[in-house]
Amino acid sequence: MNTKAVILDEKAMNRATTRISHEIIEKNKGITDIILVGIKTRGIPFSKRIAEKIKAIEGKDVQIEQLDISLYRDDLSEVAENPLVKQNQFNIDISNKIIVLIDDVLYTGRTVRAALDAIVDNGRPKKIQLAVLVDRGHRELPIRPDFVGKNVPTSKDEIINVKFKETDGSDEVTIIE
Template sequence: MTRTDREVPQGHPVDPESRIVLGPDDIARALRRIAHEILESNKGAEDLVLLGIPSRGVTLAQRLAVLIEEVEGTAVPVGSLDITLHRDDLRSQPTRTPMRTEIPGCGVDGMVVVLVDDVLYSGRTVRAALDALSDLGRPKAVRLAVLVDRGHRELPIRADHVGKNLPTSHAEKVQVRLRAHDGIEDTVRIAAGPSHVGGR
């Protein structure tokens, strides 16, 4: 599997040939809607845990937690879930450096865990996240929230909460930039790029 646009290091320059499909206001509205959907689905904030998939998924999870607290007046535990050692391309790219998993003190047993990521593509990242989560405990339920669903699934995985369905070709890249992570304005762009085998 080749390196995807979602693994670009922090601070990577924006492709000047790319086009913006979501701006800061669009992203803010999408996250607010996702936060309300999560609360509606869960009938409140009780037993909720948000786990972001590094790297931008963690930033999005933190923003969702703030929005949920604004609505419910209840702080929702937030953490991060490293999937490095559960990826199915680890043999072909064994030099990957594990990131840090941070699980809130409440743990995941008996909780409703919402996995948060920026882009849903083939579904392989989510499969790895489910494997990593199973090592940590037994949640009551697991749901998936993504900012962008770009299609091209290779596994039977579906997001429960989607900010934007964005049909793309394999020959395009989806570039998510978040101010808190990248130091530039929140945007989602589509850029021309080589076809990816596999993906996330």
Template sequence: MSSDKTELSRAGKTILTDTDVSRVVDRIAHQILEKTEGARDTVLFGIPTRGVPLAKRLAARIHAFEGIDVPVGILDVTLYRDDLRLKAARALGPTDVPPGGVDGHRVILVDDVLFSGRTVRAALDALGDLGRPSSVQLAVLVDRGHRELPIRADYVGKNIPTALSESVRVTLAEIDGTDEVKLYGSDA
């Protein structure tokens, strides 16, 4: 590999800029309004870490567009993951259920990157312990492919075909100080 490619691989290839991320969040918020009858009986649950600020942004944009307050919760999936034995121990995060719970509501799980589907499977298991939603949907900023489970997103900001050797890194201002999506790896 040439030194130029090595440097590019380390620096990453920018897929979404801060302006792009804002535009994508707006588009997903509009899609949610269209597909959910104006977000009626809808609750957003952010999956930590970056799904939480994304869920809050979606709720804020829905409010800005339609004046509708969509409840936002946090769904920690740590204890429901099937890779606990394979990775280093991680701290448990909070699960915060909005007033009114999930029973009978449409729940939209929000995450930054959809990859194998295993985090979403864990989220479905965790959600089942909180109650019985009327339906569950999934919103992601990036879908990079390579599913290991039969899971698909209902709302996708950007599809990014990747190689297994590549990685997608989402940074958000609330956590990282900037909004950006970058692709890293041998071909980036």
């Protein structure tokens, strides 16, 4: 596999995170009742970064939850013969809250669909919004993000590789062939 292009470097990722954070605040007229939910794996560090930016802007903490959607995947049988199934349980009541679901890359929409199922199983939020660092297209389900760091048209043969310092030791987004 060869790196075709660097789409976002560390500075560009920081700018995208700052912009998305401002957009979340503006769209919701503040941060009252907002809960950020990061999808495992790279949605979690991205959600923490957004929370840090929001705190710097608003001067208040925003609640963060983590979501492991493995139980909700529609391709479990393709992943393993006996897949590991985990129960999701948020630490707080999400009823009547605004959930901002956060992931690194939006592709087919299947991960987001699974995350929506998991969220609804944990309560009835007032609203669910979607924030992604990269939207690469090729949707298989009618899912559209509310907040996007960068739209990157790709072919189905290409891979978007997102790295965060917290999980990978560096910050960058690349296209791999």
